[in-house]
Amino acid sequence: MENYRVLKISITLLLIFAPQDFSNAYSISTHENLTNNIIDEYERLSGVTFTERQKALVVSGAKYEDLDARPVNHFFDPVNNRGLDLPLVPKRNASPEWATNPYLQATFLKNASKDTKLYNFRGDYSWHRAVYEYVHGDKESALKTLGHVLHLLEDLTSVPHTRNDAHSGSWFDGSSYYEDYTKGLDPDVHVDAIRGVNSVGRLFKDTAMYTNENFLSRDTVFENFKNPRLNLDDREKQFIINNIGAKLVRVKGRENKKTGKFKLEDLELNNNQVMQSYWEHLSRRTVEDGAALVDLFFREVEKERASGELLAMNMSYNETKRTLEQFGAFGIAKKIYGSSLAAADLAELNRDKLRGALSANKYYKIKVKNEEVLRRALAGAGAGTKVYDSQLASAVQALGRDRGSSDNGSDAVVVEAPAPAEPAREEVFLF
């Protein structure tokens, strides 16, 4: 065992310049079975019925998320908030980011262009794309995309995915005992109730934390993470039982007949009973959290129908940039002709467009000077008030100090410094 580990470390060092992370995952049939169980439970508890075709679409999405280079993005270590991260190899995307960032998926797959709208990228199977398609586009594509996101959630109940264990399955890095054991298994989980969750990111974190803190993977047996801890007092016959009642690991050793003291010889994860116990706990959690994700999806669909938020932000890189620049053009016009319009007025006039551009820019990350002020102006407009409030006044003061550098006719947002006498009523201008 020790020799094998040394061999693996040596090979890792030898391959410093070769990118060397790759994941296997639950087998395709296991994903298929888990997803079927999730949909069945969601239907039973919510009263919503999927047609056979709709169900097949979700399952098909869950089966195909492992294509191409996508699996390198299926890791999430919630303790250190990172994706797959091996020594001397660049980090990969953490799965919650992969699941929720359409632009990331498009660029990673080389499908991004500056003229394609945010929710039109090929190869994007992200969470909001699913919601967008369901409300404004193709419902079938939406369900398939939902399947892709379910796949990512399911992977977070596969232990190595949450403990930074690459488990590539090649000769220098073994496969996962858990994934080998669960190949083709069909869960029959019955959930008591659908758990209410408010964000996909939070759900991913909770799921990953449950897996990370309660279970072990082949290369992290009581190593690299604080939990679960090794406590030989938690031994029942030949297994250590963790605090949620799962067989954590098999212990091999002997009890001294005279002293009764246990001498530990080996800890084995490679054991059918241990893996069966893992499966019982983890498949239950997958189905519970999967049903919660499907429930969240339909709630987000309703939210989008009411708000049109995703529709507003469905802009290309170019459109987003131009929209934000329009405020610059306004600033120039204001300087030439004069205007009494304040930031909030302008924001109110262009509310939907500005809101969409700012939201889209969370993904595009186009550099816009004083973007925060734009956001606050929009927030003020949304509340039906001018941006004179004290919260913004402090931003005004801060930005006023930098005015010299931003007042240069570029696409920056320039803010008049507040007059000392009436700081709270000072107007905030976009240029």
Added chain:
Amino acid sequence: MKRVVYLIVFGALVFGAYFALRLYDDYKTEIEFQQSIAPYRQMAEESEQYMKYVAREKERTTEMLRADTYGGETPEETLALFVEALEARDAKLASKYYLPWLQKEAEKDMRDWMENYEDGLEKFLEAYKKEILKKDESYVAGISLDIYDSSSDEYPYVIKMQQNKETKLWKITEF
């Protein structure tokens, strides 16, 4: 007439300037866009390289397994052959009963055992002769053969094995 020409030239200049500015702006946007996606593209490139690397290594693994002809058709047969090699103090042959990628390290270990821990080796061979074997098949991958020495309270010798998927012969993975 002259005024008309001036106007046309002026108009053309304005249009040209506007057109040039638009071109410059498009160019600038394209550069910014390419810069913004560069890190993701790099990550994608590295991932693709790795996919190829893993595929190559998996193929190599299969080739190594196919070429490996040492071992028995049952775990017990492989153990008997392994013990035979130890009795002959043939470290190289003993290591051949390990999985191919473990053989180099195993040969070193066997040699060290033979040269520096002769007593330990004899003790193992004695225990094996008593034939107190327990076959543990509770592993996800492989089995283990535990050799107990009934006269001792010591922990058994545990030899873990896996079947070579290509040749179906049993190979040692851990001892």
